[in-house]
Amino acid sequence: MTAELLHERSAELALRLTMLSRKHHQTVYDRIVWPESLPDDEYWSDPALLSVAGTAAAAELSELELIRLSRTECRNFFSLNVHGIRRLMIAVIDLMHTRRWHPPVTDFLHQFVGEENEHMWFFAEFCHRYAGGVYPELRLNERNDWTGASADLLAFVRILVFEEVTDHWNKLNARCDLLPPFVRELNRIHREDEGRHVSFGEAIVRQLAHEVAAASDDATRAALDEAVRRYVARLFLGYLNHYMYADAGLPEPVKLRRRLAADPACHAHFLSQLGRCTSILREAGILTDEPLTIGTV
Amino acid sequence: MRDVIVAFIAENNRTELPFDETTDLIENRIVDSLQFVEFILFVEEVTGERVDPETLSVDDFRTIEAIERRFFSGAAR
Numbered sequence: 001m002t003a004e005l006l007h008e009r010s011a012e013l014a015l016r017l018t019m020l021s022r023k024h025h026q027t028v029y030d031r032i033v034w035p036e037s038l039p040d041d042e043y044w045s046d047p048a049l050l051s052v053a054g055t056a057a058a059a060e061l062s063e064l065e066l067i068r069l070s071r072t073e074c075r076n077f078f079s080l081n082v083h084g085i086r087r088l089m090i091a092v093i094d095l096m097h098t099r100r101w102h103p104p105v106t107d108f109l110h111q112f113v114g115e116e117n118e119h120m121w122f123f124a125e126f127c128h129r130y131a132g133g134v135y136p137e138l139r140l141n142e143r144n145d146w147t148g149a150s151a152d153l154l155a156f157v158r159i160l161v162f163e164e165v166t167d168h169w170n171k172l173n174a175r176c177d178l179l180p181p182f183v184r185e186l187n188r189i190h191r192e193d194e195g196r197h198v199s200f201g202e203a204i205v206r207q208l209a210h211e212v213a214a215a216s217d218d219a220t221r222a223a224l225d226e227a228v229r230r231y232v233a234r235l236f237l238g239y240l241n242h243y244m245y246a247d248a249g250l251p252e253p254v255k256l257r258r259r260l261a262a263d264p265a266c267h268a269h270f271l272s273q274l275g276r277c278t279s280i281l282r283e284a285g286i287l288t289d290e291p292l293t294i295g296t297v
Numbered sequence: 298m299r300d301v302i303v304a305f306i307a308e309n310n311r312t313e314l315p316f317d318e319t320t321d322l323i324e325n326r327i328v329d330s331l332q333f334v335e336f337i338l339f340v341e342e343v344t345g346e347r348v349d350p351e352t353l354s355v356d357d358f359r360t361i362e363a364i365e366r367r368f369f370s371g372a373a374r
Contacts, residue, residue: 136350138333139330140358143324234330242334242338
């Protein structure tokens with residue numbers, strides 16, 4: 001597929017998604033009815049999503065411990081969204097109406113930023129009302145030397161990978177009947193908007209990946225490949241928050257975190273949530289065929 | 298305490314670059330984002346105190362000297 005055709009497709013999709021957003025998106029400030037409290041003896045995350053799922057550590061926990069962990073993992077998941085959305089909005093706003101970024105694509109980006117702002121609000125609101133607040137972000141900002149189309153590509157890859165994992169969480173939580181209806185509803189609301197965001201993200205990543213791959217030498221493509229893999233590893237580590245194990249009352253929370261960080265079963269469970277974005281990057285020649293791994297983190 | 302810090306960083310240094318008390322650990326990726334949480338855990342284990350991430354800046358990890366001053370000098374921020 002030619003670069004021109006990909007660019008055209010992104011523009012057409014942006015037009016369509018902008019129309020859908022304007023037609024279907026309902027602002028959340030009045031839409032969400034916050035209950036006075038939530039049951040603390042029920043799961044707040046689907047057990048299949050927990051960081052211990054599929055690992056030997058899960059079998060060592062009682063049902064009560066898993067329920068407590070599901071609440072703190074819900075808090076962590078929503079907190080990761082709060083911080084992730086902040087970075088996503090900064091990245092997108094920073095490029096709007098510069099270089100290649102013009103209408104109709106920016107029409108959708110404005111919609112996108114508006115909707116993401118609402119998502120950040122309700123995730124944070126949930127944490128403050130029911131979970132003791134937003135977990136702080138544990139992150140070291142590294143030097144970023146990427147510029148131009150490569151920088152734009154990596155920005156949208158990070159957004160898409162993050163959204164892919166989030167979509168998986170939302171999908172399972174929205175239909176899990178172990179969860180209180182309100183928690184299921186919040187996950188469902190988020191998923192409604194995210195469907196449009198993911199569609200757009202896939203088209204933009206595909207367009208930029210082909211463009212960047214064609215213009216890059218082997219060393220640059222290798223550096224991009226490494227940057228994507230490092231981001232996936234960082235994202236994985238964010239889901240292993242030792243504060244959430246401690247707040248769930250689990251014994252030796254730091255030891256548990258380290259154990260899970262080194263557990264291939266935990267790696268596999270996380271990586272199984274990724275697929276669409278990596279397929280696009282492989283197809284474009286940005287990611288090699290080497291399987292994604294977490295490695296030693 | 299400096300020896301403990303140096304030992305931890307050396308053990309987790311993926312770059313194989315040599316470093317001393319004034320080496321820029323961040324610029325040279327001797328301390329990077331993948332080990333950052335593990336570094337926080339190390340500080341918490343040694344000091345016995347929870348680190349407040351919202352009080353941190355990247356310069357707190359810039360050099361061995363900065364790390365020692367920020368986390369192990371006994372001066373509260």
